[in-house]
Structures are given as C-alpha cells and as structure tokens.
C-alpha cells in the first residue's frame with residue numbers, strides 16, 4: 001500500500017503523526033518504509049531519533065535521487081540505528097522500519113518526465129520489499145504533491161498499487177476550512193488529479209482526513225476547566241463539527257482523531273508503549289488513537305466513495 | 307592500403323565484468339511461459355530464448371548501451387574506454403527475475419576514438435584507448451565505481467525497472483523480499499593453473515565474485531555462471547532472512563500465512579544449481595559446495611521450514627483436541 005501524507009498548512013502534525021503511524025504498522029508486523037518528500041525541511045530524522053542522518057543524507061537523499069544525482073537513495077534501518085533507548089530493541093514479531101531521508105538543501109523543483117520515472121521506479125522497487133510505503137509530502141499544493149499525483153495517474157504502473165491519501169489538519173476553524181479547500185478547492189488535490197487523468201470518484205474515495213492535536217474535552221487536561229470555559233469549549237467543538245460536516249470533511253471522512261498530546265507539544269517523537277505504561281509521560285489515548293489510525297488505514301471498510 | 311591502415315581487430319578479451327541484480331518478480335503468482343516471453347521481449351528483432359529442462363528459464367536478447375567513459379581502477383589510473391555494455395534479463399520458473407549488465411575488454415585498443423560504427427560491430431565490448439591494465443580494472447570494478455566512472459549497476463537496475471513497469475504485473479507479491487547485487491570480474495587463468503572462483507560477501511550485502519577462467523571463455527557464458535550463483539545466493543539469503551524473522555510461539559497462524567506458506571509455495575522448488583552450465587564452468591561450483599557449502603545450507607533451511615510447519619500442525623491439532631475435551 002502506498003500512503004501519501006498531505007496537509008494544507010505547515011505545523012499540523014503531519015510528519016509526527018505519519019511517523020507514529022509507520023511505527024504502529026511495523027509493530028503489527030508489516031514491513032514499512034517512510035519516505036521524507038518534504039524537501040527542504042526534513043523532520044523525520046529527529047522524530048525517529050536518528051541525529052546523524054541529516055548530514056549523512058546530504059547528496060544521497062531522496063531529493064538527489066529524483067534529480068538523478070545518485071542511483072540509489074540512502075536507506076536507514078530505524079531499529080538498528082535509532083538512539084531512542086526503547087526503539088533500539090526491535091520488538092518480537094515486528095516488521096522492518098526503514099527511513100528514506102530527504103536532503104536538507106535543494107528546496108523545491110519542477111516535475112519533469114525524468115524525475116517522474118525515477119519516482120515510479122523507486123516505488124516499484126520498494127513495493128517488492130515493503131507492505132506499506134508512507135510518503136510525507138510538504139504542506140500545501142507542492143511540487144511533491146504534483147509528483148505524487150502524476151506518478152499514480154491511471155496510465156502509470158503505480159495505478160496498480162493501492163494508494164491512499166491522508167490529509168492532516170488541526171481542529172480549528174481555519175484549519176478545517178483549509179483542509180477542505182486543499183482537497184476540493186479550485187486548486188485542490190482532486191481537480192489537479194483529474195487534470196492529470198485521475199478518475200474523480202476513485203481519487204476522492206482514496207482521500208481521508210486525520211485530525212491532529214485535538215483537545216479531548218473528556219480528558220483530565222480539559223475537564224478541569226472552569227464551568228464557563230467548559231461550556232464554551234463544548235459549544236465551539238460542536239460548531240466545528242457541524243462546519244466540518246458541511247464542508248464534506250465530517251466524522252465519516254475523518255479516519256482518526258489524534259488527541260492533543262503533552263509529550264508531542266514539547267518534542268517531536270514516537271510515542272512508545274513504555275511512554276504510556278512505564279514512565280507514564282504520554283497518554284494512553286494518544287497511543288490508542290495512533291493504533292486506530294494504523295489499523296483503519298488498512299481496513300477497506302473505512303475507504304472508498306461514501 | 308597497408309596492413310596498418312585496415313581496421314585493427316582488437317585481440318581477444320582479457321577481462322569480462324558484470325553485475326547481476328536478483329529479485330522476486332512482482333506478481334502474486336509465478337507467470338507462465340507466454341507471459342515470460344512478453345516480459346523479456348526487449349527487442350523486436352530478436353527472440354526470447356526459453357528452455358523447460360531441467361527447469362523453466364527464459365532469457366531475453368541482449369540490449370546495448372553505448373558508453374564513453376572512464377573505467378574504475380584499483381590504483382586510480384585513468385583508463386578511458388568506448389563501446390557498448392550488454393544487458394539481459396533472465397526469468398527462472400516465472401518467479402525470480404534477474405538482470406545482468408556486462409562487458410568484455412581487450413588488452414589494448416586504438417589510441418584515439420573511432421567512429422561509432424567501429425564499436426557497434428563489437429557488441430558488449432569496451433575498447434580501451436591505449437593499453438588496459440586488466441588486473442587493476444578488475445579489482446577497481448569489484449570495489450565499486452567512483453563518480454564519472456562506468457556504472458554498470460545502473461544499467462542493470464534500469465533494465466529491471468523497465469521490466470517491472472510491464473502491464474501484466476500486479477505488484478501483489480506473496481512475500482516481501484529484498485533484491486541482491488552480485489558483481490563479478492573474470493580474467494583468464496594464468497598458463498598452467500586451474501580455473502578458480504572467489505566469492506565474498508561485503509558491506510551492505512554486496513556479493514563479489516573474482517574469477518580466473520580458461521582462455522577464450524565467452525563473456526555470455528560467464529554471465530550465465532554468475533546469474534546461477536546470484537540466483538542461489540539470493541534464495542539462501544531470502545529464505546534465511548525470512549526464517550530468522552519467524553519466532554516460535556508468536557502468532558503461529560500469521561507466521562504460516564505470511565512466511566512459511568509462501569516460502570514453500572514460491573521458493574522451495576527453485577533450488578537447482580548448475581542447471582544449464584558448461585562443463586568447465588560447472589566445475590567451479592564444487593568450490594562453493596565445499597565452503598560455504600551452498601547446497602548443505604539450503605538443505606538445512608528447507609528442513610527448518612518443514613520442521614516448523616510440522617510442529618505448528620502438531621500444536622494446532624493438540625489445541626483443537628484440548629478444546630474439544632474441555633468442551634465436554
């Protein structure tokens with residue numbers, strides 16, 4: 001399965017949540033690779049605790065590969081290389097977890113036939129080795145997104161691989177509107193895809209939303225608020241839900257909702273089970289929401305045209 | 307026209323080098339002969355060679371890539387060579403796909419570049435400008451190219467990529483497997499000494515094979531030997547890795563479904579070393595059967611798979627029995 005992680009705005013939680021999603025799929029036994037296509041601001045090495053990889057990827061990352069400067073992009077085995085004390089012991093029954101980092105420098109560039117072919121060939125190669133290929137795109141309608149749409153268009157070989165799109169947004173008015181616009185707007189994913197030959201129904205059936213950093217009003221974090229605050233927040237939450245539904249990104253099209261997590265508020269990282277049960281710094285609900293996201297990603301029940 | 311003026315024929319090759327990439331064909335099921343021919347029909351003017359015995363095997367015609375670049379050398383000497391690299395693909399039992407890119411080179415060539423016609427009538431030959439330091443190039447080739455030097459691996463990889471894009475593939479492989487790279491370099495054996503083969507596993511799984519062969523061995527025959535080696539090495543590596551990932555007691559049904567079953571269905575029957583090798587080259591396998599003992603290792607792996615399956619069947623039967631007893 002090929003998974004594209006997109007968002008309209010920056011800082012939504014797209015990279016951190018997608019990395020946790022990859023981690024959960026690997027824990028469940030899938031062989032997973034994570035491709036950092038967010039050229040220019042790669043965060044994956046930090047999230048997976050791979051401090052040396054940022055410099056190591058210079059000239060050998062995905063960006064260089066797509067430009068034809070290197071024949072094979074750098075691969076990093078997360079279980080073997082991470083400095084995270086818990087992740088270093090690969091759990092029994094888990095699958096592979098491999099990062100293909102991006103280059104720090106290079107920035108955006110235009111799509112041409114050549115790097116489109118290179119992108120397709122890379123995914124085909126990875127598909128032989130991995131069950132799940134997660135691709136983190138940059139925010140907005142980026143070069144990386146156009147490349148993803150072109151590479152998966154019906155005439156391409158990648159059209160034969162199950163492809164799913166996750167659009168991340170935060171739980172605020174502006175973010176909800178922006179996410180809806182990114183998918184269905186004039187400059188949105190669906191229109192851009194159709195222009196490249198995608199079938200509208202099939203493409204929009206392959207897109208789901210992920211709400212990130214959502215305040216869970218039942219949790220102790222928020223339920224201790226003053227009554228006035230509590231009433232106000234519940235009201236806003238209800239309005240937001242109604243607005244999302246009106247924009248076509250209501251509950252049925254939201255694959256998962258990841259609660260606001262104090263640990264992630266402070267640090268971009270993977271949330272491990274140890275963080276929840278041993279040190280108890282992270283919330284169980286966060287762990288569960290990440291697990292739900294990972295499970296539903298592969299569950300056909302949650303996908304297709306609604 | 308004096309003798310000097312006529313097109314000088316480069317002497318016999320004193321070096322042949324190549325790289326083989328081996329992977330599982332990205333489809334749910336092995337493909338039949340017709341599909342194999344479709345996949346490997348890389349040129350309209352030449353047929354795919356298929357043979358059924360002792361196992362099913364299809365070999366594509368050679369496709370040529372023109373090059374004019376430096377050859378890798380162990381001592382950093384600058385050697386320019388011009389000509390074509392040949393590439394071909396092999397599909398074994400409709401299940402394992404390999405691509406090889408290779409070239410041969412004579413001991414010396416003209417002191418300056420000739421018109422392309424000169425090189426095109428010598429397919430798969432890279433003609434050096436001046437003398438070829440064969441030993442240094444063989445060693446440099448195995449060690450890996452530097453930027454701006456000949457990269458036959460990329461030729462092999464793009465052939466693999468080209469075949470992988472074919473319409474009839476569904477990409478729904480029964481098993482996740484990594485591909486392997488085997489690089490080889492062959493030179494004639496010194497007069498009076500036996501042919502020899504040195505197989506090593508280097509960094510990041512790179513296999514290298516250094517060969518000394520009887521004078522006059524065809525480069526395509528060496529490529530065939532190395533494809534055979536690469537196929538069996540890939541089988542050992544893949545099955546070994548998969549078995550290492552299976553732990554007793556952890557979700558038995560998942561292990562059977564995801565790993566043991568597919569190994570039996572798709573890979574176990576593929577072991578058939580030296581299926582179609584020339585006698586001289588076939589003898590080189592003997593060394594590998596001594597150390598590291600390729601077939602011995604394979605037999606042990608196959609036995610482990612059978613044991614695991616038998617054990618799991620036994621446990622499943624006992625569980626079913628227990629369940630029935632407690633239900634009473």
Ligand SMILES: Nc1ncnc2c1ncn2[C@@H]1O[C@H](COP(=O)(O)OP(=O)(O)OP(=O)(O)O)[C@@H](O)[C@H]1O
Nearest residue numbers: 010011012013014015016139213260261264265268
């Ligand atoms: N569930 C969460 N709760 C609290 N904070 C979160 C949560 N998810 C992510 N964050 C934090 O939000 C910030 C932005 O996250 P992240 O880097 O994943 O966003 P992004 O969408 O990938 O941004 P960019 O567009 O810059 O790549 C990070 O500091 C991250 O730790």
Ligand SMILES: [Mg+2]
Nearest residue numbers: 014015038043
């Ligand atoms: Mg990011």
